[in-house]
Amino acid sequence: MAKRLIEVKNLKKHFETKKGLLHAVDGVNFFINEGETLGLVGESGCGKSTTGRVVLRLLEATDGEIIFEDKNILDYNKQQMREMRKKMQIVFQDPFASLNPRMSVAEIIAEPLEVNKVFKSKKDLDARVKELMDTVGLADRLMNIYPHELDGGRRQRIGIARALALNPKFIVQDEPVSALDVSIQAQILNLMADLQKELGLTYLFISHDLSVVKHVSDRIAVMYLGQIVELSDYNSMFRDPQHPYTQALLSAIPVPGIGKPKRERIILEGDVPSPINPPEGCRFYGRCRHRQDICKGQTPELKDMGNERFVACHFTGNLK
């Protein structure tokens, strides 16, 4: 059986705001096996990026456990965490904002190696930077160029090279291709898939784009207002979505083709409600077309449906 690299248990992240307590992440459970990609999808404000950051302890969790290689990293002190960070990295969404404009390409990629004092000599460091640039498909001549001189696709390659510098096991990909044009997006997605195969990487792939998530993921978790409403392998998820929110989400994607039988479109009413002081019961209640009284009072648990499928709905299996 595949080995679990990371497991998240009852993870919570709440923020104090003027208006009340914002439940950004509210009791999230998932695990990712070694070499696997878990896709995390949801709409703006559902807590997917916060989840990614809390998992890396870039934000401190309010509650819960993050088990990485059998140890709860929330118990680690600063120094232990610094060691740990070599194994877990992140690629950010915006290749324009996530690179220091005053550092050259080589300096950006070298920074994690320097901070962690990986190499003693400048020569070894340069060699590693060149190797990394080669791995992500950046030409050597770009070493002394600054990010503003490059297009989005190349900038994102820098972000990937930086994340790979310390030979991590686990990378959080936070919307890595959202800012890119489709032809460039495809290049980056292919690069990530190749790297995963070559280096045995494990990804948490966060995106709002379901077609992209389906393409890269082994399993997919759908988030809504801070909670996972459905988690299963990508095939079952797309063939037979169980949660009413997943069903609506999948049906909303415009399919680039004609004549094919299309999913019946479910138009959700209204907007995602505020995550500040969310009411008891199912978070999707207000927009669900199957809602009943029980949904208002009782929060549905993420239930195991067998075959590693999990759904949080009172009527799972009884919905048409």
Add this chain to the structure above:
Amino acid sequence: MSKKENLLEIKGLTIRYTTEEGTVKAVENMSVEIAKGETLGIVGETGAGKTTTALGIMQLIPNPPGKIEGGEIIFEGENLIGKSAAQLRKIRGNKISMIFQDPMTSLNPVMTVGEQIAEVIQLHEKKSAKESMIKAQDMLETVGIPGDRYKDYPHQFSGGMRQRVVIAIALACNPQLLIADEPTTALDVTIQAQVLNLMKKLKEEFETSMIMITHDLGIVAEICDKVAIMYAGNVVEYTDRDTLFTSPKHPYTLGLFNSIPNIEEDEDKLKPIKGLMPDPTDLPSGCPFHPRCPKATPECAERTPNPVAVKDGHVVSCLLFEK
């Protein structure tokens, strides 16, 4: 293709920006037409010239640096190029209106949404402030927002609702032509579905012609009647929707289709277009797509392809199809 009367005909439109780095050929020799009630999709990636085309039709190209160098924009039988500012003001927002991409920045934050809708009506339909406000409330209802929220300010609405307000403003004077520049790009999919649904309904109800600028071929399949695919300022393929999806011809169009992950089927690997978008101030010679084209021949670097009708109403600009 449709035999209906054309509402808009663009003939040989050429728009250039003069910058310190050089001349940007933003739109080159573009020719498209739109009949009444028809929706044209303009598809392309960043820098393809989609938004410049839209601004060109509206005569809103910032000059300098931009300039319409040639061509005609015939709207209801009259050329918009060369019309005076006063004449254009009567057309803009009245007969032709535009929905901008970003609903967060295209509304005035210090005016209530009701006032912003009423402003257009008062200006173009010579109605009193009171009458305009009543119509503004009707418009809000039309786009699915309770009319009594006309007193609210933009920040009190969510992104999807703000975009609905923008749509309400654009439709307030019942325009003949609506230009929508990536109207749903900033929105989530479920909200996008709401907005697209609304636009479809309004199109049917008011028989508005529409130009839908997008990079999403899914939206094209859903809402457009015909499509112009643009690359580096050039329309490389121009055809009706069904032909685009059943028999695309231009190598760039094929490349676009291969780049998008298919949601209906499994594929191991995407087949991206190699290389990058060219520098707009320094476009390649000949066909601008040739350095990235898998089917390029030496001739492609030398000669600019002319638009060729491979079939009635299916125009491709590629040397492969020139005899």
